[in-house]
Amino acid sequence: MTDIQTRIRNSFDRQTMMRTLGAQLAQIQPGQVVITAPILPTSLQQQGAGHAGLAFSIGDSAAGYSALSLMPEDVEVMTVEMKINLMSPALGDRLVAEGRVIRPGRRIMVVAADVWTETAGQRKHVAILQGTMIPV
Template sequence: MHKAQDPLFAERVRASFARQQAMNLIGARMAVVEAGYTEIHLPYKPEVTQQHGYIHGGIVGMIADSAAGYAANTLTAADTEVLTVEYKLNLLAPAEGPLLIAEGSVVRYGRTLIVTRAEVFAVSHGRKNLCALMQQTIMAVYGKHPAKT
């Protein structure tokens, strides 16, 4: 279990997520924020699908990247932002159904680099089907302040 450095981490992470225009554009919402763990929920929208009607792999990558990145951000100090250095995404099954859930978690927390993972599930008829798996490296940026919008 990971320990948050900032007692107000949940409010800080939710405020940062609210500033992400890309997440707003696709209709994603931050559903769960816990120390070392977040969930992003994305309802089905035809505007984010590819030619076969599945949610586009790029969109799946977006919510996986954000869920895992914000999981890392829950553990940082209040004056620290995070940036993705790299990630590897495996698309395991079509992302189809009325809801996608990206579950992000911290694997190893370091001072500068944080290793995370995300699992993305397509939810349909009450069943969760794993459709993508991601491993990610995050860089902690100390003293960085978010851009003004």
């Protein structure tokens, strides 16, 4: 495991929100991070689909960790702003958030994440996030 992977895994393990959601780090590469989360009975909205807050939470974290993967070792990262477009109800077994850096910078990083629902190997694109991260 690389230093970047260890750093991101250690940070992720300190996020109690991710633990509450059952989220897991699935992939870490420079500028790209994938997080998965089951669509649990405790993560549903009133019509039975995965709540937008679940999609936003794992999408924001995937995008944030993709930024952190390109930042110096002595800094952390925080979200400055994040926009989400919800395109389809999150019906399925789990969500997969694929975060990536769009534009790296020293002061801010523009990031994005695609969130997919998965059921029996089939994927459906349910949300797109775009935002800005800042080193702290």
